[in-house]
Amino acid sequence: MIDKLVEGIRRTRAPIVVGLDPQLNFIPEHIRDRAYGEFGETLEGAAAAILEFNKGIVDAVADLVPAVKPQSAMYEQFGVPGVRAYKETIDYCHEKGLVVIGDIKRGDIGSTSGAYAHGHLGTVQVGSHTYAPFDEDFCTVNPYLGSDGIRPFMDVCRECGKGIFVLVKTSNPSSGELQNRIAGDKALYEIVGQMVESWGSEISGHSGWSEIGAVVGATYPQTGKILRSVMPKNFILVPGYGAQGGKGKDLVHFFDSDGLGAIVNSSRGIIAAWQKDTYAEFGAAGYAQAARQAVLDMKQDITEALNR
């Protein structure tokens, strides 16, 4: 799957993933009204509004970017109907040819970790039938439980040609509370980075990049520089651009000299662009076009930073 992502980045010249993290207050009133009109002010209504909102965004950006990253929390908070909207979002993005990174940050052990892996990336067997329940292309995984949590995902990645991104250094202010602890002569994030490199060396695509990548926040550029060298063949998924404070110039160290090796996420900065002064001209009716313009601006910011 990493080869498909690399090909998509080359084709679009945009190492960008659009984070589909809809909050109800990002969704224009006309979309919410229509959904509530049909389903009431219910969990089903919220889910319908989210799905329609997402489709508009996806239609507007699908030719510009290789990938999207729906954040499962934003769907799961609306219960079973929300989870259905998560699945329908994945399917819609696949129809549009996009690589889907499920931002699920799951982490468990043994057969339980295997159940998450099969449900999200692989298949399950019911009697004599086989199903791919969620069918993301990649998902994010939490490493706190060690190899027992990662290996079942690796098995499914091998079997089904999928990939994962392991949390290494997250973008949030308190990420250092555990991740920056010095153990021996290294910060914990560097130890996890080495584990990712080691796991990743077992599963590589034809491009030479591994199916096992890492999450490293844009908000810690110096850490990104260290981790880029610790994990030379592992893609880095970079959250924290835009709303969380990361800028194009912070990103250069996450890429290799060919401008590959990283894919930068922006969620709110794109999907809620219409609510920002910069894109106010688009209005609520033009929320999807505002998202498109925000992607183009982000692409320019990153391209300029990489060309410098």
Next chain:
Amino acid sequence: MIDKLVEGIRRTRAPIVVGLDPQLNFIPEHIRDRAYGEFGETLEGAAAAILEFNKGIVDAVADLVPAVKPQSAMYEQFGVPGVRAYKETIDYCHEKGLVVIGDIKRGDIGSTSGAYAHGHLGTVQVGSHTYAPFDEDFCTVNPYLGSDGIRPFMDVCRECGKGIFVLVKTSNPSSGELQNRIAGDKALYEIVGQMVESWGSEISGHSGWSEIGAVVGATYPQTGKILRSVMPKNFILVPGYGAQGGKGKDLVHFFDSDGLGAIVNSSRGIIAAWQKDTYAEFGAAGYAQAARQAVLDMKQDITEALNR
């Protein structure tokens, strides 16, 4: 919510939580056949089989234990229908008066962590209506992202009278890869234990126990002893009993001198007891009664160990 759990443990004299982690091969054929007959060999069929299986177990053990712990992975692997079975299992357990610990091991940051917290423990607003989408009483949370991941859960716990168990030292063989790293003069699990103690001191029940507990595996009894003293007012949820190798005598250090402070989980050892030689007499038709007997045996094992 911790007070309700403490009251339940006192009433049943069983510091036991039954792990509802159904795998299809734990489910007697007659239940699977009935579900597949109605829904086909589909995700819906799998979900229906799981729900009926769970109901049988819950009916058989509800008077013996204070709590159950459904493991979200085992439901999520069957997609949207599986997630619906998860929700219906929670509701059924509530009808029977059980405390429900959602073993979801979520962990994210800021508004995303808040979305998980609201969806699982709290409420969400859709227009002028309020819903409690999953409505577990407790859930498990991963600490790798630091306070930014925990505080949104704490806010919801305060608001809605719920609680969480933070992963501190997990029961699996590779848990030490990160959790046992020495940072400064302490193992990482001890650092996380201190954080749990500190977070927990902000939210306590009338019983004096905190709404913020910890997960510490039965497979590491000496670690349990250390963490019991680091977190004197935080309940410990103890996985790893039974199938993973933990025994009653390993558990004594997890409890305080009143026999409180810990609740021990067994999943497969109870729900799949009918497949073990010890309980073979019950047969497939008696799977729920086999589970009941396994709970009684576990209760005796723990009681004897605590009385010694």
